[in-house]
Amino acid sequence: MNVLQVRDLVKRHGRKESLVRAVDGVDLDVPAGQMLAVMGPSGCGKSTLLHLMGGLERPTGGQVWLAGERIDTVGERALARLRRRSVGFVFQSFHLVEELTAAENVELPVLLAGGSPRAARRRAQYLLDQVGLDHRARHLPWKLSGGERQRVAVARALANEPLVVLADEPTGNLDTAATNEVLRLFAELRAMGQTLVLVTHDGRVAATADRLISMRDGAFVEDTWLAGHTGHTGRFDGLFAMGD
């Protein structure tokens, strides 16, 4: 089953002399459980592709299906609902709500999707425990290190058990140690069979994926399936234990 399908996807900005083809006729199938890395020079369209696949931007042309459902033509409300329930986003600059504690940040998507406060609390507690941050649950984001913040952001992305996690330069603001923390987390997600698409400039991050796509000028120039994907184990509890 393909979690994501993209056909002849195009996103243009501006007109005439100022026309930019951010994404220029892309076809892509992302099977369930695949960890896909997208690399390419600055401005080649990686973030735009991610935004189009997650319903954050509308394409100029082409089609996007999420779990078999067309998302490029649905109305705004339906799209917002799909995003909330089926897609988990992780951004380079974390995008945590600074006024909310780590736990409240993770609770938020559950509440927005109509979950009860009790269900939200339990889910946040569980996920923060899984990412090794249960002891930081009541901290505000500014009290956390970069790696801890990104782990909270990953927990938040997983709050509604998304079909796919879309991560845009998730280690772009992190030092080596924090990058390693987040990479470990992604490896665990991959082992669980979580479908994941990540945009990165870091070859080390890309090397942890099952498949690597290189982009240039809005198009794919290489699509390589990397060896070593062992499939998911179906385990979850304890997989994220990593201390601080």
Ligand SMILES: Nc1ncnc2c1ncn2[C@@H]1O[C@H](COP(=O)(O)OP(=O)(O)OP(=O)(O)O)[C@@H](O)[C@H]1O
């Ligand atoms: N809203 C916009 N208006 C005009 N041009 C845009 C807009 N958004 C993106 N672009 C242009 O589209 C192209 C692709 O941008 P995009 O951010 O997707 O690239 P990227 O590969 O993610 O770059 P980076 O690695 O620097 O984040 C760039 O030339 C960018 O300037």
